[in-house]
C-alpha cells in the first residue's frame with residue numbers, strides 16, 4: 026500500500042529535501058520514527074506553517090472532490106501535510122459510493138468476540154482507504170442507558186467491560202490499515218431526545234465506572250481521534266468540557282491525538298479550544314475566528330500550535346506524512362459482514378427444538394413480513410451505509426432450502442400498499458372522470474393518468490419534472506396511510522394545499538429527527554417509502570397535488586400508494602390463514618432505530634404485535650425473526666415457539682439468517698443489552714432520568730445501568746444480559762481461581778459441548794461484592810468472557826484473566842480506582858441470570 030501525495034513539488038521535511046519521486050514510491054514500510062524524530066518533524070512543520078494554515082487545520086471545509094464523506098480538511102500541500110477526509114461510520118463507510126454494509130455494531134457486541142471486532146474494523150478501514158478516506162468516524166461506545174435510544178444499535182451494549190473489549194479490538198483493526206479511528210461521542214451521548222442541549226447530570230463514580238471505560242480502552246488501543254458529544258455533561262457542553270477533554274482524556278489517560286467536535290456541536294472558539302477541543306466540524310463557524318483572536322492578542326498562538334500538533338501526531342502515526350513510515354498493512358478478512366451477522370445472532374427462545382427448520386417444516390413453510398422480502402440492512406442516520414449488494418432473506422432461504430422445499434410468502438404487515446386506484450381519483454379539469462391530470466414542465470398539453478405508478482420502463486424520464494392535480498375522494502371513513510414511493514429523483518404530495526409528505530431516501534440521514542414518516546425500509550421494488558396518515562369520512566374529497574422531479578441523469582420512479590382502513594386487518598387475516606394451512610410459520614418483524622430521534626415506544630411499530638399473535642394463534646410452530654436495533658417488548662413471547670434475534674444484519678444478512686434458520690450454523694450470540702418485560706421496568710423509566718426535565722437528565726440510577734439495575738431491584742427481565750441459546754448445549758465444570766500476574770486473578774473453567782452439533786458458546790464470568798463493601802455495589806458485574814467454538818462431545822479449558830481494575834470501584838475521595846478487598850464471589854454462567862458455577866476468593870490489598 027502506498028499513500029500517494031497530491032503535491033508533486035519538492036518538500037523540505039525534517040531537514041531533508043525530498044523529491045516527488047520519493048513520495049510517489051512512498052516511504053518504505055519500516056519501524057516507526059522514534060519519538061524524538063517525530064517531535065522534531067512536528068516542531069518543524071508547525072514552525073513552517075502560517076497562522077492561516079494552522080487555523081485551516083482546525084476546522085472543516087468544503088471538499089473540492091465529490092466523494093461525499095462527512096468531513097474534510099485541506100491540509101497544507103506546500104509542506105506535504107495531506108488533505109484529510111473523515112467518513113462515517115460505525116457500520117461501514119458512508120460516502121457517495123457503495124461500501125460493505127456491516128451488521129449493526131450491536132450485532133458485533135453480541136458476538137462477544139474481540140477477534141471479530143478486529144476484522145470488522147479492518148473491513149471499514151480497507152473500504153475507507155479505497156474511497157480516499159483517512160479518518161473513520163467510528164467506533165461509537167456510548168453505553169446503552171435508555172432502551173428507547175435511537176442510536177442504541179450503533180453502539181456496543183450496556184456493559185462497560187464488554188464494550189471496552191470490543192472497542193479496543195475494533196480501533197486496532199481500523200488503525201492497522203493506516204487510517205485514524207475516532208471513538209465517539211465523548212461523553213454521555215446516551216439519548217437522542219434533545220441531544221444538542223440536554224445535560225447529562227452524572228456523578229463522578231457513575232461517569233468513571235459506566236460510561237468512560239470504553240473510551241479509556243480505545244485510548245489504550247491507541248485511538249487517534251476522539252469526537253466530543255453534542256450534549257452537556259453536568260451543565261457544560263462536552264465540546265468545551267476541560268475536565269473531560271483535558272484532565273481525564275489527556276492528563277489521566279495519556280491521550281496524545283486530537284479531539285474533534287460532533288457536526289455542529291461546537292459552541293465557542295476560545296473556550297472550546299482551551300478546554301481541549303482541537304477541531305471544529307464540519308465548518309469553521311467558531312474556530313474560523315481564532316486567527317483574529319491570535320492577532321488581536323486574545324489568544325496565545327501556542328494554544329493553536331498545540332491543537333495543530335495533536336492533529337499531526339495522529340496523521341503521522343497513520344503514516345500519512347511523507348516522511349513517516351507507512352504501517353505494514355496485514356490482510357483483512359473480508360467475510361466479516363457475513364461472519365458477524367451469523368455470530369452475532371441471538372437465539373432468544375427455542376421450544377421443543379422448533380429451530381433449526383427440518384424436512385417437515387420445509388415441506389410446508391410460510392414466511393411472513395416485509396423484512397423477509399426486503400432485507401433491513403441497517404439503522405438510520407450517519408451509520409447508514411449504501412450496500413454493495415443485497416438479497417432478500419426469502420430468496421436466500423428458498424435458494425438454500427433446495428428444490429423440494431415448499432415456501433409461500435404472505436406480507437402480513439404491509440408497508441407498500443397499492444397504487445391509489447383511479448376510482449378514488451378525479452382530474453381537476455374533468456371532475457367526473459377518473460385519475461389525476463399530469464402537467465409536464467415545458468409541455469403545453471396535459472394528460473390524465475388513471476394511477477400514479479411509474480416504475481421500471483414506465484419511469485418519468487431523466488431531466489424532466491411533472492405535477493399531478495385533482496381530487497381524492499375516500500370510499501369509506503377512517504385514516505388513510507398515504508405513501509409516496511420514489512427513487513431516482515424527488516417527489517411531494519399536498520392535500521388541500523398543505524404539504525403532507527415529501528420523498529426522501531429510505532433511512533435517510535434523519536439527523537434532526539428525519540422527515541415525517543420516513544422509514545428505514547424500502548418497498549419491495551427498492552423505492553423509498555415515506556408515509557402520512559390522512560383522515561377522511563366516507564365520500565369526503567380533498568384536493569391533491571403531487572410533484573415529481575427526475576434526476577439529471579436518473580429517471581424518476583414514482584408510485585402514489587395508499588393503505589386504506591381495513592387493509593391491514595385483511596393482510597393479518599390472510600397471513601394467519603396461510604399460517605394455519607402451513608406446517609410452520611416464520612414471521613419477520615422489525616423496528617426502525619434512527620439517529621436523531623429515540624423510539625417513541627419499545628413496542629414493535631404498527632400492527633406487528635397483532636400480526637404475530639394472530640399467526641401464533643393459527644400455528645403453534647411459529648418462529649419470529651427480529652430485525653431491530655435495541656430491545657423490543659414481546660407480549661407474544663410465550664405464544665411462539667422460537668425467537669431469533671438477527672439485529673440489523675448488514676448486507677450479507679439474508680445469507681446469515683437463512684443459514685441459521687436451516688441449521689447450517691448454530692447461533693452463538695449473546696445479548697449485550699437487557700430486554701425488559703415491560704417499559705416501566707427499565708432503569709430510565711422516570712421522566713427525571715429520561716428524557717429529563719428542563720434540559721437536565723438526572724443519572725440518579727447511578728451505576729445501576731442495564732442488568733445491574735434489574736439485579737438490584739429483583740426485576741425479572743424478558744431476556745437477560747448475556748442470554749443466547751444454541752442448537753447444541755454446553756456444560757461448565759472445574760471452576761478454579763488462581764492469583765494472576767498483575768495482582769488480579771486467573772480463572773479457569775472447562776466448557777463441554779454436551780449436545781449433538783458444533784456450536785459456539787460464551788462462558789461469562791461475573792464478580793460480586795464482599796459482605797461489607799466500602800460503597801454500594803452491583804450484585805454482580807461482568808469481569809471476563811471467552812467465546813469458544815466446540816464440536817459435539819469436545820471440551821476446552823478456558824482461561825479468563827481478571828484484572829485489578831475489574832475488582833475495583835471508583836473512589837470519589839481518592840478520585841481513582843480502589844480495589845475492593847474481602848471475600849468476593851466468582852460466578853460463571855451462560856448469562857447474567859444463568860449462573861452455573863460459583864466460588865469465592867479473598868482479595869487482599871496489594
Ligand code: BGC
Nearest residue numbers: 095113114162287288407536
Ligand atoms: C453524528 C456523528 C457523525 C457526524 C458526521 C453527527 O450528527 O452525531 O456520529 O459522525 O454527524 O456525520
